Amino acid sequence: xxxxxxxxxxxxxxxxxxxxxxxxxxxxxxxxxxxxxxxxxxxxxxxxxxxxxxxxxxxxxxxxxxxxxxxxxxxxxxxxxxxxxxxxxxxxxxxxxxxxxxxxxxxxxxxxxxxxxxxxxxxxxxxxxxxxxxxxxxxxxxxxxxxxxxxxxxxxxxxxxxxxxxxxxxxxx
Ligand SMILES: [Ca+2]
Numbered sequence: 001x002x003x004x005x006x007x008x009x010x011x012x013x014x015x016x017x018x019x020x021x022x023x024x025x026x027x028x029x030x031x032x033x034x035x036x037x038x039x040x041x042x043x044x045x046x047x048x049x050x051x052x053x054x055x056x057x058x059x060x061x062x063x064x065x066x067x068x069x070x071x072x073x074x075x076x077x078x079x080x081x082x083x084x085x086x087x088x089x090x091x092x093x094x095x096x097x098x099x100x101x102x103x104x105x106x107x108x109x110x111x112x113x114x115x116x117x118x119x120x121x122x123x124x125x126x127x128x129x130x131x132x133x134x135x136x137x138x139x140x141x142x143x144x145x146x147x148x149x150x151x152x153x154x155x156x157x158x159x160x161x162x163x164x165x166x167x168x169x170x171x172x173x
Pocket of ligand 1: 164
């Protein structure tokens with residue numbers, strides 16, 4: 001019994017360290033949107049009991065199709081070249097006809113130069129139930145480091161889609 005307790009203590013220490021290391025990784029970003037209210041003026045931010053985490057989520061609609069999201073210049077993400085990205089968000093559709101993509105886009109001042117989207121229609125979606133949407137991207141090597149990388153949900157339908165709990169992990173060269 002005593003040995004078992006020691007093993008449990010060691011394991012819990014290991015897992016708490018693993019989590020801490022992840023949040024300290026400069027190439028890892030997460031946002032549960034809980035601390036955005038009052039500090040970020042984004043029309044989609046909504047307070048309600050139906051969030052995936054806490055009380056705050058991003059509600060996309062035909063009127064406000066773009067969710068709250070990530071936006072950073074490539075050179076500020078890493079001094080080296082950003083090579084890969086894995087991104088995810090939790091999504092809750094209101095109907096079976098809800099449409100949209102979880103998007104990673106890279107834009108210069110005037111143009112979109114790279115775009116990857118995970119389309120809801122490729123997933124087995126149950127309306128009213130939170131599920132995690134994931135995407136992956138390998139970035140082209142010839143893009144300017146002053147371009148902006150964005151991750152967001154784009155609602156392309158007529159019905160509301162709720163979004164919460166973003167995670168992004170970059171890999172650099
Ligand atoms: Ca939340």
